[in-house]
Amino acid sequence: MSRASRRLPVVITLFVGLMLSIMPLPGGIQPFRPDWLALLLIFWAMQLPRSWSVGTAWIIGVVLDVSYGTLLGQHAVALCVIVFITVRFHLLMRVFPLSQLTATVFALIALYQFILFWINGVASVTAPSVTYWGPIITGTIIWPFLYMFLSGIRFRAPSGA
Amino acid sequence: MVASRGNNSNPARIPALGLRVIVLILVSIGLMYLDHRQNHLDGIRRGIDAAVYPVRLVVDAPVRFWNWLGDSTTSRNELELELGRLQAERLLTNARLQRLTALEAENARLRGLLEARTRVRDEVRVAEIMAVDANPYKHNLVIDIGSRDGVYDGQAIVDANGVVGQVIGTGIMTSQAVLISDTEHALPVEVNRNGLRTIAVGTGEIDRLDLPFLPNNADIRAGDLLVTSGLGGAFPAGYPVAVVNTVTRIPSEPFADVTATPSAALDQVREVMLIWSAPPVVTEDDGEEVSE
Numbered sequence: 001m002s003r004a005s006r007r008l009p010v011v012i013t014l015f016v017g018l019m020l021s022i023m024p025l026p027g028g029i030q031p032f033r034p035d036w037l038a039l040l041l042i043f044w045a046m047q048l049p050r051s052w053s054v055g056t057a058w059i060i061g062v063v064l065d066v067s068y069g070t071l072l073g074q075h076a077v078a079l080c081v082i083v084f085i086t087v088r089f090h091l092l093m094r095v096f097p098l099s100q101l102t103a104t105v106f107a108l109i110a111l112y113q114f115i116l117f118w119i120n121g122v123a124s125v126t127a128p129s130v131t132y133w134g135p136i137i138t139g140t141i142i143w144p145f146l147y148m149f150l151s152g153i154r155f156r157a158p159s160g161a
Numbered sequence: 162m163v164a165s166r167g168n169n170s171n172p173a174r175i176p177a178l179g180l181r182v183i184v185l186i187l188v189s190i191g192l193m194y195l196d197h198r199q200n201h202l203d204g205i206r207r208g209i210d211a212a213v214y215p216v217r218l219v220v221d222a223p224v225r226f227w228n229w230l231g232d233s234t235t236s237r238n239e240l241e242l243e244l245g246r247l248q249a250e251r252l253l254t255n256a257r258l259q260r261l262t263a264l265e266a267e268n269a270r271l272r273g274l275l276e277a278r279t280r281v282r283d284e285v286r287v288a289e290i291m292a293v294d295a296n297p298y299k300h301n302l303v304i305d306i307g308s309r310d311g312v313y314d315g316q317a318i319v320d321a322n323g324v325v326g327q328v329i330g331t332g333i334m335t336s337q338a339v340l341i342s343d344t345e346h347a348l349p350v351e352v353n354r355n356g357l358r359t360i361a362v363g364t365g366e367i368d369r370l371d372l373p374f375l376p377n378n379a380d381i382r383a384g385d386l387l388v389t390s391g392l393g394g395a396f397p398a399g400y401p402v403a404v405v406n407t408v409t410r411i412p413s414e415p416f417a418d419v420t421a422t423p424s425a426a427l428d429q430v431r432e433v434m435l436i437w438s439a440p441p442v443v444t445e446d447d448g449e450e451v452s453e
Contacts, residue, residue: 015216018213018216019216019219019220022216022217022220023220024220024224053178053181054178054181054182054185055181055185058185058188058189061189062192062209063209063212063213066206066209066210066213067210067213067216067217069299069301069329069330069337070298071193071196071197072192072193072195072196072202072205072206073188073189073190073191073192073193073196074189074193076185076189076192077185077186077189077190077193080182080185080186080189081182081186084178084179084182087178088178119193120298123193123197125298125299125345126298126344126345127298127299127344127365128365131298
């Protein structure tokens with residue numbers, strides 16, 4: 001398969017992830033928006049760590065910071081750290097059963113939210129605590145489904161090419 | 162399946178991963194420092210913002226399409242009804258406007274007598290709110306005009322009923338604004354009834370503002386209208402902000418507990434108006450004696 005055809009699914013999913021990240025949600029459930037881009041980057045860093053690792057995460061993070069109007073570099077650094085951990089342990093994570101992988105992802109998103117919370121604290125940005133634990137819960141719940149969906153894309157596309 | 166993984170399943174380690182991540186983290190910390198301390202990065206932010214603009218358009222498109230569809234499939238009957246309603250409303254507004262014109266002229270004359278400068282009329286322009294959610298930690302919104310149209314940081318935003326917020330970041334084609342209900346937003350207001358000045362602070366709840374700096378004996382009661390006082394320079398004076406909701410006076414506390422409900426429908430607006438106000442008008446009537 002060509003390089004381009006392998007990149008396309010990743011680029012498309014990341015683009016859709018960005019759209020989902022800035023899509024309007026009704027006020028009540030807005031804090032529970034999963035960290036789509038974090039989840040997607042964890043998956044792709046786990047599967048294709050050579051093409052998609054910390055550099056991609058950083059760029060996506062900066063784009064997210066600009067679209068959210070948060071401190072430039074805040075999401076970038078948080079995504080960088082969790083993708084680094086994912087790439088570091090990608091071989092291990094690939095052989096995890098789904099339940100164990102979900103627990104790992106829970107820990108990763110918790111770390112991601114903690115870094116965001118910490119930077120907000122340093123920059124004295126206050127927000128209700130639900131904006132931090134909400135995405136962790138929904139992200140963990142959504143991960144198994146997202147994983148199966150992305151695995152479908154990941155392992156079907158090359159065989160068709 | 163296994164074969165298709167190619168060289169990615171090669172257990173060899175990714176070269177220089179640790180180094181790369183450390184460099185990127187340091188760069189991020191540098192960026193955050195610069196962004197927090199000074200506004201050196203506005204150019205970069207604006208550039209990336211322009212790159213994200215298509216994504217915003219795509220996200221906004223379905224909502225826009227839905228509205229368009231709703232508009233274009235409204236039945237003739239409904240349209241006629243609405244037309245009638247609007248005409249009645251226009252008549253009423255026009256009648257009020259007549260009085261306003263007279264009042265404005267009178268006001269200008271009186272100000273002339275007092276040798277105070279006439280208040281300059283504010284310029285307004287309608288902007289549409291894009292259906293994109295911004296910062297999860299803040300009450301923000303994105304509007305569809307930017308620095309290309311002359312939007313500037315700190316510009317006041319109102320809707321038909323009252324103050325909505327102010328611009329905090331301008332891109333080329335879009336701008337970000339903070340709502341008055343954001344926890345970090347405070348605006349100088351005065352009670353319309355008696356001119357009592359205070360500050361309305363956002364609470365993080367979309368339908369509540371706090372007035373934390375009013376002493377227990379302050380002359381304020383539920384139902385009072387709060388309008389912008391024009392102090393601070395960001396907001397032009399005289400726009401309605403909120404209606405006082407509850408006043409709780411606790412004798413043991415230095416300040417009364419006063420909450421107000423924003424006049425603008427902060428979570429329902431689709432169109433807002435941006436105000437280009439003239440530089441803060443200095444009324445020279447205080448401290449200056451009228452010579453005989």
